[in-house]
Amino acid sequence: MDLYQELILEHSKRPRHAGLREPFEAEVHHVNPTCGDEVTLRVHLEGSGPEAVVRDISYDALGCSISTASTSVLAEEVIGHTVAEALRTLAAMRAMLTSRGEDPGDEDTIGDGVALAGVARYPARVKCALLGWMAFTDALNRTGIDLTSTDLSPETRGETA
């Protein structure tokens, strides 16, 4: 099955940066109510505004291979980058996942996230792939970071659990 790329299975079996760590400025708990998948996710930032650097994303996730792999990709692609870059990566992931298969994803922007391109053809699984990313945007908002100068639209702000 082309949905389950080797990279996805790799990430889901050995999720990068998994586990909950200190320090952190915000912690959130998100649930996918249709399947019961859960993720607890912490964010540690350094600096302020869009140029703040995401020093750590730590998480404890219970979910399918798609949601676990996607959260692993999130940590891999976002840790060490600025918040502005993280939001661009999020926008690119979301665009690919909601494209119904039209957008293959750009490896330069989302790295191993391109392996999740096949998810877009299965609308029921898009929520799985976005679980960790939504938790991340929610956590980001809860750090109190000022993002007024970015295009962080309500759509990308994530939903609270």
Next chain:
Amino acid sequence: MTAAPFSAGESARIRAEFPILSRTVRGGKPLVYLDSGATSHRVSRALDAERAFAEEANAAVHRGAHQLSEEATDRFEGARARVASFVGAQADEVVFTKNATESLNLAAYAFSNSVAGQPKDPRLDLREGDEVLVTEMEHHANLVPWQELARRTGATLRWIPVTDQGRLDLDGLDGLLTERTKVLAFTHVSNVLGTVNPVRELADAARAVGALTVLDACQGAPHLPLDVQDLGVDLAAFSGHKMFGPTGVGVLWGRRELLEQMPPFITGGSMIETVRMEGSTYAAPPQRFEAGSPNSMQAVGLGAAIDYLDELGMDRIAAHDHVLTEALLAGLAERPWVRVVGPTDTVDRVGAVSFVADEVHAHDVGQVLDDAGIAVRVGHHCAWPLHRRFRATATARASFAAYNTLDEVEALLTALDRVPAVFGVAS
């Protein structure tokens, strides 16, 4: 079991009554539909009856002095009588609702509306110190309304636990079902485990302490003969779309004497006796519980679906289901990397079989099956507490209807065997 399962020829004729079963999915694969526990397919004659109602007799029921209204009312009330005879009841004991969830909420609101000062019967007077008893295997539809009832009234919610084998643990029943219990709400058949509960035994025990009983009959109605008199409960809810009928129609059956005492739930037109600016009095059941324009067309469709179930014979449907369940359980037992959540024998059990595969999430199992054209349900199936009880985040569930075949059970098992390879886990 004396009735025979359906022969290959009969199965072919049954399947021909459900046109959707001949379509293909996922690039030309034949559809193997094993998700009837969530929603069953519509039998053609149910759709025909709905269409005929709309094209030949459409009018507001129970009003209007014209011929169409008379004919519409006849078909609608004919459907009510049909539903009643299917469950061994009288027509005026059958309330049409939107779905079983509404039926169960109607029942729960009878208690809190009584407390709020509607005409009350002591059996419906629920207060602090009183108890509502449910089970750990309930669908959210027969759990959350009772949680809310307890919250509104100050009553305490208690529940009968489930054993590791997926049966109700009745050892402690005497301590749970007491003179404080005002209502026992439980499912006939677990939508996850497939377990058939001892309804009569529980209903008798409840009556002995003066508690009313509310049965969620959704999963039993399409699988087993259902006679509300034999079952001995006071109220029972089921749903049209799980028994070859349309969505948008559910049923609440209630003992006439109890329905008479129950205050209305949704109010408005069609459910009144007299209306003055100062207040209103209400119609007798079942109209008291059918405010507004009813789902007449869907009710007529359900009546036709029930005709079909009776034509097949509920005892033969049960026998067929038994054969499929036995084959699936035997097949799963040969696969040590699969764990069945629910009874692993076929005693007091129907064809809803939930399982987990070692190290692979149910969503991923479902995806591999879907790739082979096999439709199963994945998730917690609206029974989250039960899944927690079995330490499962989610399960995959195959559920049968009369149109399923042994070949489809084989197809499921064959497709399931791809799971360990796809995810690189031991089989």
